[in-house]
Amino acid sequence: MKNRTRQAIIDAAIDLLAGNPACSLGDIAAAAQVGRTTLHRYFAERADLLAAVGAEGGERLVRAATLADLERGTGAEALLRLCREYFDLGSLLSLMFSGQGGECWDSQDEQFLVRVIERGHNDGSIDPQLPADWVLSLLWSQLYAAWAYLGERKDSSRHQVLDLLTRTLANALAPGRS
Amino acid sequence: MKNRTRQAIIDAAIDLLAGNPACSLGDIAAAAQVGRTTLHRYFAERADLLAAVGAEGGERLVRAATLADLERGTGAEALLRLCREYFDLGSLLSLMFSGQGGECWDSQDEQFLVRVIERGHNDGSIDPQLPADWVLSLLWSQLYAAWAYLGERKDSSRHQVLDLLTRTLANALAPGRS
């Protein structure tokens, strides 16, 4: 099963690189339960593996965005649905946030999200005083915070943390009560 | 001026480590406009430099917390003042957030902040449904987001970004409008 092995390597790479972007290929190979030789057989250079990880990450992001059905409801509702889908991406979040997210983040996708936020500006569900790119920064940083929070405190359930995340994010984006 | 050199090295280390926690000592020495030999003369091992950076970071954090005068006003007001002070710490934020913040983060300081947040729970300025440690995660993640946002978009002024940060953080912490 060639694809099997390839996928195992990419999955392990995502997990390890999320925690330590400078981790060695030997560590990744070990985590994937694969010899370092085999890893090099699939990805000749480190850069090749990073590219594959970036591509995989990009796919997962697009898939999550599709699942979120961003056209439906108000801008804020769509963004919160996206937030829930992204939260399920797990350690990929750390990789996008701390690592070189530029590798897999398509500016086309970003433009799409900006339009969703602007929809929220117009329908009154997102404070128009918050620029769209600031809202995106906020989304990513809170996603990362929630993921890290879940990792540190094993006693809180995934659902509880997701609830905190959506509550604070929704509040942060809501227009003032004036 | 021995202290002069030492401080230049630490400052350069904070700036460079914030961007790349795995950067080489040679890079840090160059950024500090100091020979690598001199760097090793002040900090025999890499760990020694990291410890000094941690100590410096801890001092700056405590100083910022003191300036914020956390005993005054409601819990939320105190936290927002702290946020403003922390924002001025600049690249140190990245180091605390992405890097091994555990090096300089004193659990005693953390307990103090937890009490401030609990004060906010009691005086009605912070949503009691948000656990104190989640509020802290939120504070750090939004601080980091704001700092990164400012770094990417040189056209937005420090004041504008700080305004966005305090607005969204204040909203996120506010109790529900029910």
Next chain:
DNA sequence: CCGCGATGGAACAACTGTGTTCCACTACGA
């Protein structure tokens, strides 16, 4: 049973970062 694809291990050279030693240079005060 044989061949073949996939794999893992061992060994290697090249490179980078680290820590050390030694020597030369400069500034400054006695």
Next chain:
DNA sequence: TCGTAGTGGAACACAGTTGTTCCATCGCGG
């Protein structure tokens, strides 16, 4: 002028990572 503290450069050995080559092993279908 001399001595000394602070510094920088060159060179070295050492360790870890990387990329490569070669060979041995395992499973499976012909």
